[in-house]
Amino acid sequence: MTTVRPLSCPHCGGKEFSFPDKGRCRCLACRSEFLLDETPKPSPARPSGGAGPRRLAALCFLLLLLAGLLYALAPAPAPQPASQPARQRAATPAVTYELQQLALAADPTRDGAPLVLRVRGGLGQKGPAGYVADCYDPRTQAWSEETQRLQDAVGKNAREIRFQAMSDGSLFLVLDKSRLFSFDFAARQWVDARPLLERQPRLAGGVVQIEIGYANEGDALRVMTADGTRRYFYPAVDLAPTYDELRRMVADYRHPQAERRHGFTFARKGAGTSGPQQLIRYAFLDNKTGPRLFGGYLEWDGEGQARHVKRHAHIFRQAHLEATDFFTPDRVYYRASVAWADKEDLIISFRPTPHPDAPSLLQSLDPEDGAIRWTLQCNFDGELVKTADGFYLLQGAKLFRISEGRRPLAEPQRLF
Structure with missing residues (x-):
């Protein structure tokens, strides 16, 4: 395409010329001569005035029209809740408990399934005061979603949480040596067991202190009456002898x-x-x-x-x-104890030598002939319970599974 540009004198800017030779030009105003190629080249021509801006404006209009159409067709957004005050939006502080006790049981209402019961108590410094209870299912490895409130305060003189398992599978809880509960496995709830004391003629209206009993005394709760007498309350057979009476009746008493x-x-x-x-x-x-x-x-x-x-x-x-x-x-054996014993299983804890650094062993024996079934190196210091899923060991706030049925695990499985 040929480029057309206006001709002017490079010396005076004149616009009238004569052409004495080919390629040469003479200005009629200042009479100077110059070559045609020496004339300054003008800047590239700009597009003419209105076509570009008009197209851009039309495009913007179409885009705005399309956006409006899409907004009109979109569904209405769900209403948003009003913003909460900053004080309510702050994270809820963790609730802490000064007292905690756990018990391990085989649930008789679920064919001996394992169950861990927990009771915690707080003085109200970082959370509500009193005692709450919940439970843990080792099969699902989950705590119960809701807690049960047992008491609205924690004792000042006696702050205790104590469990006692009975030989018939029942379980009792004593809080602050003053309140007595029994566990309803079917409902998985603690039930007030104070009426058991009130129905016993020798205890009615007179119990001022409740404590768990020792294993060698059988299924007894130790109670103190208002007159200062200590008695041994057997809930299942409704007896409440004193210690002297208990010693005399041990040899003669026969359970049906x-x-x-x-x-x-x-x-x-x-x-x-x-x-x-x-x-x-x-x-x-x-x-x-x-x-x-x-x-x-x-x-x-x-x-x-x-x-x-x-x-x-x-x-x-x-x-x-x-x-x-x-x-x-x-x-x-050295430092030995019986961890579990029944007709099918016998598990003992011991050290093989008197050396203080000797490992602590947990060993399963056949209760008929003493044959060794298996041996685990395990620091046994807790509560061992046989369940339908095998043996579980509760050590303080830690729960371990140590066997699957009668077969030991390669190493104890910690659940929490």
Whole structure:
């Protein structure tokens, strides 16, 4: 395309010229001559005035029209809640509890499924005061969504949370030595058990203090009446003897469903020593939920395979203890205890040598012949419970699963 540009004199800007030679030009105003190629080239021509801006304006108009049409066709947005004050938007502070206690149980209403019960208490410094309860299901590995409020305050003189499991599978809870609850497994709720005390003629209206009992006393709760008398309350058989009455009735009392059974304990070589121990199996009359006073400990003397068993006087007088014998005569144990015993399973905790750095072992034995089923290196210091899913170990605020049925896990599985 040919570019057309206006001609002017480079010296005076004149517009009239003569052309004496080809390619040369003479200005008629100043009479100067110059070549046609020396004339300055003008700036590139700009597009003419209105076409570009008009197209841009039309395009913007179309875009605005399209945006308006889309807005009109869009559904109306859901109404948003009004903004909360800054004080309400702040994160809720964590609730802390000064007291906590856990219990491990096999749920009889769910074929022995494992269940962990927790009760926590707070003084009201960082949360509401009082006691609350919830539970943990090891199968789903979840805590209950709602807590149960048991009490609106925590005692000043006595601040305690204590559980007591009975031989029939029932479970009791004592708060601050003043309130008594029993656990309803079907509803998974704690129920006020104070009426049990009121229905007992020797306790009605007179109990001022409640404590859990010792295992060797059977299924008894220790209570103190207003006149200062300590009694042993057996909820399942509705008895409340004093200690002297209990000692006299131990040999003579027979539970309607009493049966002869075998139990296991460890006997030391000499009273009060920390030397080797022998595993003893004893035969006794099981009074189930009734009075029982199998206290104290057994001794054995001699070396190696010595079979002599010495009974302490208060044990010897009991007709319930019928016979004893060495269960594993070829083995000795140190710092030993029976962790669990029933007709199908016997689990003991011990150290294989007296050395202070010796590992702590948890061992499963056949309760019939003493054969070793399995052994785990485990610091046993807690509550071992047999459930439909195997054995679980509760150590303080930690829960471990140590077996699947009768088969031990490669290592304890911590659940929380």
